[in-house]
Amino acid sequence: GAVVSQHPSRVICKSGTSVKIECRSLDFQATTMFWYRQFPKQSLMLMATSNEGSKATYEQGVEKDKFLINHASLTLSTLTVTSAHPEDSSFYICSAPTHGQGEVYGYTFGSGTRLTVV
Amino acid sequence: GNSVTQMEGPVTLSEEAFLTINCTYTATGYPSLFWYVQYPGEGLQLLLKATKADDKGSNKGFEATYRKETTSFHLEKGSVQVSDSAVYFCALSAGGTSYGKLTFGQGTILTVHP
Numbered sequence: 001g002a003v004v005s006q007h008p009s010r011v012i013c014k015s016g017t018s019v020k021i022e023c024r025s026l027d028f029q030a031t032t033m034f035w036y037r038q039f040p041k042q043s044l045m046l047m048a049t050s051n052e053g054s055k056a057t058y059e060q061g062v063e064k065d066k067f068l069i070n071h072a073s074l075t076l077s078t079l080t081v082t083s084a085h086p087e088d089s090s091f092y093i094c095s096a097p098t099h100g101q102g103e104v105y106g107y108t109f110g111s112g113t114r115l116t117v118v
Numbered sequence: 119g120n121s122v123t124q125m126e127g128p129v130t131l132s133e134e135a136f137l138t139i140n141c142t143y144t145a146t147g148y149p150s151l152f153w154y155v156q157y158p159g160e161g162l163q164l165l166l167k168a169t170k171a172d173d174k175g176s177n178k179g180f181e182a183t184y185r186k187e188t189t190s191f192h193l194e195k196g197s198v199q200v201s202d203s204a205v206y207f208c209a210l211s212a213g214g215t216s217y218g219k220l221t222f223g224q225g226t227i228l229t230v231h232p
Contacts, residue, residue, distance in 0.1 A: 034219055043224045093161050111161040
């Protein structure tokens, strides 16, 4: 089945530095990638939607300059947290829509990245 | 806009007990409905889905029926196991051939004791 590989799984960085999270679709082409953020014991909140070859669409309240999204190819989307601060510590998850034969669509999730900013 | 409401958790059960996690939704048109499961420290895995009214999704002993009249998609399992301990999310997406974003419920933590 469709697999989205997300790296790194865990990262600890110093306040003020930038962190890049990668999501790769391994056996299908992901023209769209959704990026979610999850706080402890809470639900997933959509941050932005990236589309290959065009600018990402950000949800209301998400800082575009802080959370840089790049979707330069059909198999790779990246999220860069710039000038990270402790309040950016969270669990980040990517997801790509996929198509099954005879089915409308589904979604495949990456395994998530635990970001801790110290 | 679209919204999903799940029953408050956490839910604690003994092994082999019956499980119900309620989920109701608000949406325009004919959304597709999903249940996802998240094990500690991991991403989400699709548990089951239904794309039209009266469809029943099922997987690993879990099942849920798309009830348009009550706008519900309750998750059930007849006999839970310790390995079912996880967080369960109900979600919806716009139906049809477009792949819109998923709207998630708040999640329900399930703990199953031996």
